[in-house]
Amino acid sequence: MAVAMAVMLATTQFAVRRATVTTDAHGIRSASGWAPAGVARPGRIVDEPVEDGERDGPGVWVLGVDPAEWPLRARDLVVEASTGREWVVITAERRSHAVEPSVGWLRVEGSLRPT
Secondary structure: OOOOOOOOOOOEEEEEEOEEEEEOOOOOEEEEEEOOOOOOEEEEEEEOOOOOOOOOOOOEEEEEEOHHHOOOOOOOEEEEOOOOOEEEEEEEEEEOOOOOHHHOEEEEEEEEOOO
16 A cells, blocks of 8 residues: 655744733733744745735735644744744644654744834
8 A cells, every 4th residue: 555645845944933912000911022033943935925816815925834833823923034034923723744743734824024
C-alpha cells in the first residue's frame, strides 16, 4: 500500500508578538499593544493576496506558522524575522498531517500591517 505525503517546507522565520490587553481603574479592558516578539521559528508564506481581491479578499495573506506558537488569537502579530514585515492575525487554525503528526502547522490568515 502506497501512502502519499505532502509536507510544507519552511522558507522564512516567523516570530509572534501577542496582543496585550490592559484594564483601567474602572475595570474597562482595552487593547493596548503587543508584547515583545518571541523566538523566531520556521514558517512559510503560503499565499499572497491577489491584486483585485477576488480569491481571498483584499489584503488577506495565508501564512504557515510553527505549531509551537499555538494558540494564536485575532490581533496577535506574526513578524517575519528577516524583513520585519508584520501581519495582524485574523484567524488561525491547526493543521495536522494524517500520517505524520510531527509535520503539523498553523494556517494563519492575516493582513499585512503598514509600516
